[in-house]
Amino acid sequence: MRNQRTGISRRTVVQAIGSVPLLAAAAGCQRALNQSDVIVIGAGLSGLNAALTLESAGLSVTVLEGRDRVGGRVQSLRNIPGSPEVGGTAFSPGYARLVDAADKYGVELLDITPVIPYFFDRQVILKDQIITKEEWPESEHNPFPEQFRKIPPYAYFNILMGAINPLKTADAWIKPENAHLDISLHDWLLQMGQSEETIQLAYNTNPTHAVTAKDISALMSMNAGFFGSMQRTLVANNPIKAHTAKNGNMSIPEGMANGLKTEVRFNTRVTGIRSNGGGVEVHCEDGTVHRASRVISSMPISTLRNVKIDPVLTGDQELAVRTLEYQQINQLHLVAKKPYWEEDGMNPNMFTDSLAGMVLSEHKGETPEDITSITLWLRGERAVWADSVPEEEAISAVVADLERLRPAAKGQLEVMGYKSWWHDPFALGDWEVYKPGEISAFASAISPPHGRIHFAGVHTALTNRGMEGAMESGERAALEVLALS
Missing domain, CATH: 1.10.405 (Guanine Nucleotide Dissociation Inhibitor; domain 1)
Incomplete structure (x- = not known):
């Protein structure tokens, strides 16, 4: 794999998507008389991008993070060969803000275009029946x-x-x-x-x-x-179709955090935000109180609803925070002691209707062919079930189902990691899910400021999704603050 830059600028992306205009930053911002000018809650991509934007304009920023790491829902499992991702798996060169951040903060990007064909090639198993590509068009299971x-x-x-x-x-x-x-x-x-x-x-x-x-x-x-179609259009003439960061995509928020003038305050869980005409107080579980002129919350709505906000949210914004649900999704990461797919002659990737779900091989070795680990994705009803039972029971049942479907794998699978975003106390789900009627009811009401409280996070992005949406939202929230400073 080679490290190359894309040649796609943010201007190209903005022109391509017809982005909603961002507020212009106000010049000559005055420093507030508080502990810091702005408090940013959350050290994921959105919070870090907001903090860096504010610092570049001369404001002092305090970043509070409940976890003991940066990245939020961008997390790389570095105990597993190839550092597979449990969130933010890959990104195209069209993620211009993210690519720019990697370049600015010295994070090496890898071209994973050669492994894309492996990702889109999967063995189909339905009703315990192995169906080959040749058999699929005439299969009784094909509707x-x-x-x-x-x-x-x-x-x-x-x-x-x-x-x-x-x-x-x-x-x-x-x-x-x-x-x-x-x-x-x-x-x-x-x-x-x-x-x-x-x-x-x-x-x-x-x-x-x-x-x-x-x-x-x-x-x-x-x-x-x-959004997916837009990204494919942006890279249509680019030889690089997808990136990951060396040592895992978490390297990007880590690089961004290293670029801050002050260190992120880890293990600082926010329990309350109180604002008035003169400033904002952020109260934390450890008893500390942080003061600033304004605050940017990049917390997902699933956790923001557990924070006491004074004055309270109202109208459609309150409805959104109270009701918007988040995705249940689980990942099981395995390492094969020997390549069982060579023994049974089947593709290691699988699309199944059984408990094993979607099985994908991770190609993060020296060559595109190298398989470094196996990831099982539990979505939909599987994730709901897995989150309802003890973790050990879920892992055991899923591994047993994979071994049942692939007898050659029996005894060859080493469990290296398991992630339930639903049970992550700082996420309570992977990403927001709008039910029918909810977009027209309150989607546009989520991002506007509430007094001195501003909101970031991918759930507030209007024109991008995923990691680029998080970056967009942090930039927008920071420019809102600068325009009012």
Whole structure:
């Protein structure tokens, strides 16, 4: 793998997506008379980008982080060969803010384009039946329309969304004229001529978001689909299609944190935010109180709702914080003692309708062919079940199911890591999931400031998703503060 830069600038990205204009930073900002000018809650990508932007304008910043590390939901498992990710798995060169940050703070990026073909090649196992690529078009388990029967089940939904997605701009998902699309993904797919059987296999078996297609707004899926299409367009003429950071993507927030003028205050869990006409007080679980002129919270809504805010949130913003739910998703990371896939002659990657879920090999070795570990993704109903039982029981059952499907793997799997974002006290879920009707009800009400409290985090991003959305949101919140300072 080689380290190359992309040649894609932030200007290119902004022009491509028609980004919502950001507030211009105010010149000559005056320092507040408080302990610091601004408190940033959370040392993930959004919080760190906000803090760095504020410091570059001359403001003093205190960054509070409840965990003992930076990165938030960007986390690399460095105890496993190749440092696989449990959040923020990879990114395209179109993630301009993220790529710029890596460059600025000395983080080496790896070109993982050569491993992409391995990711999109998977063994299909349905109803315990192994189905080859050649058998799939005529398989009794294939419910797809005649012209699409050659498409594998793990690729069908993304291909379909790319073909029929009605959204044409990055912020179209929150436009009032598209509110009629704020129905369940299930109902919209039925309107588009898809059968119940197709929806069950192509989406519900290993859902990208929510538990089933009935639990997510079609607008959210359309927004995710448009963002993916936009990224593919941005890199269409670029030989590099995807990056990871050397030693794991957590290296990027670590580099950003090292660029701060003051150290992040770890293990500092926020319990209350109180603001008035003169400033803001942030109260923490350890009894400390931090004061500033303004505060930026990059906490996910799932944890923000447990923080006492004074004065209280009102209207649609309060409704959003009280009701917006987060994704349940689990990962089991394994290392094979020997390459069992060579013994049984099957692809190590699997798309299954059994407990093992989606099985993906990690290619993070010296050559693209090298398999360094195996990741099992538990989504939808599997994740709900796994989060309802003790961790040891979930791990044992999932490993047993993989060994049942692949007898050659029996006794060859070493458990190296397990992650439930639902049980992470600083996340309480992986990412926000808008149910039908919720985007038109309160999506645009989440990000506006509440007095001296400003909000960042990927859930407040309007035109980007994932790690780039987090970076966008931190920049926007910082520029809001600068414009008012």
